[in-house]
Amino acid sequence: MTTQVVFLDAATMADTDLSPLQLADIHLTLYPQTSAEQLLNHASGAQVLISNKVPLDAKTIAALPELRCILVAATGVNIVDIAAAKAAGIVVCNAQGYAGTAVPQQVFALLLQLTNHIQSYHQAVQQGVWSQSPQFCLHLQPIEELAGKTMALLGYGDLGQATARLAEAFGMKVLIAERPDATETRAGRTAFETALRQADVLSLHCPLTDSTAKLINAKTLSWMKPTALLINTARGGLIDETALAEALTSGTLAGAALDVLSTEPPAVDHPLLDPALPNLIITPHVAWASRQAMQRLVLQLSENLQAFISQKPIRQV
Template sequence: MQKVIIPQVADKQTDHYLTKKGYEVLMVPDPTEAAILATAPDVAGIMMFVAPFPNTLYDKLPNLKVLARYGVGYDSIDADYAATKGVWVTNTPGANSVSVAENAVTDIMLLAKQSFKVSTLMRSGQQRAARQIFGHELAGKTVGIVGFGHIGQAVAKMLSSFGVKTLLYNRTKRPTKYGEYVDLETLLRQSDFVTLHIAATKQTEHLIGEKELKMMKSSASLINLARGSVVDEQALIKALSSHQIANAALDVFDEEPLPDDSPLFKLDNVFLTPHTGSNTVEAGENMAMGAARMIDEALSGQKPEWAVNQPQF
């Protein structure tokens, strides 16, 4: 019986799918390196959250055949190196697109209306001050979407009913009626809201840095539900502190969890959430079930439908 390690939450979300398929399912809160080694060094398949999977770990797991990401991004795993070790790496494209897109639109609205600031003032007993804050209508504004995969497309479709102009930046120009493709500089200079949904790769590291932030309007907002590495965090802190841009909504960071001493906590023009953009019941079930299916396909000798690499056997 082949052993698989999965996050505890995923077993319930999949209605014990892998157990019913005949695998020995071992559950951990989060499959970190330490948890994996302590649980089953002879594991064949692992369902991964976002904990890093170091390249030095493969030789300690001689039976490993598949790493299935519970989610879309797989930047915490070196998929090319995994292939040299004969290990499949998979993800679950589209599984969380609606949830993340809804959160992106929610963040845009929160920033436009300054809802978080108003609510915070009211809760602190400053209702008079709260009533003096005026937000903006979204209608007539320009929203730039950086990255036009499943999530970016869902964001554009949702925004189509708000009366906004939508600008798109993506390496591949997929046909769409929900926006206009432009280069990154044009998008940054013209957008009132810039929302990031691009994959984290070596090419996109610090895609939004000091130079790019200076291109944005002083009244503009930045929303990041992609990956922390896409933005130069120190440059963003500087831009927010000096009000070079108006505000930001951030769900992802260079270091997660965000350290308690991060300067971001001291800024009143940034809305922070702890990488919970896909935290809905529906997305969780979709990601868990998709990852479970990828484990079963790989361990039953098939090519997983959502493989992101090609192992060398």
């Protein structure tokens, strides 16, 4: 019997080789993207759906009686109503650890842009400013060393741990922030507020849940040093974006670099897309998307698909 498999948003994988998904007795349909209006039409008749960011809520799940498996082409599974899937007997599997080198690399690419101002200096050279300099070097924005600074990590899974290793290689001191609602501080952790107050750099690596939504807000930002930098490669909803814009504008936070926003893609009038905001860098949710990481992700999807067909699911949520 042929299993009908539909990838709802295959374009999220760019030009990655998807041939590992072409298994025996599989009919694979690839849609570049799927809107809410297209969802039921695209998903109809599929036993397996692959989705990176197309939401599959309870109403959708109820309308797809043939659906037996959802493969999330990411680690975070908040696009799926897990309770509804479980009630319907649908297996949900995710991908894990595929971006364990890509995301920490992006953390430091963003951080180094904030501290070394590579792009600003490059543009100044292109604009002829260096050529007009009375001396051999051109001093514009001050460059900060990372060595000796403190990086606080909020979230200490694979990505947080890999980021910590890079921070230590730069000579930074690493603090692992305890959960903000914790009643006691575990060994090796630092109380949440204390970590934020001591951080020269705060890097976010925790999932987005009801308890972490807008965890970085006006109050928690007020705890941070005015010289501190904020890095977010996790989920945009962790930050109260209006509060962040105000902190950058007022100078109560020195800078921020984000790979994620609360709405993606963002509206053109998103508060953090204001070009007047100082020392803010935004990349379009690509920290995970190194060529190698995307290929590892496809291989995990293939493994998950084969395991489901063999009735031995792996990476099950």
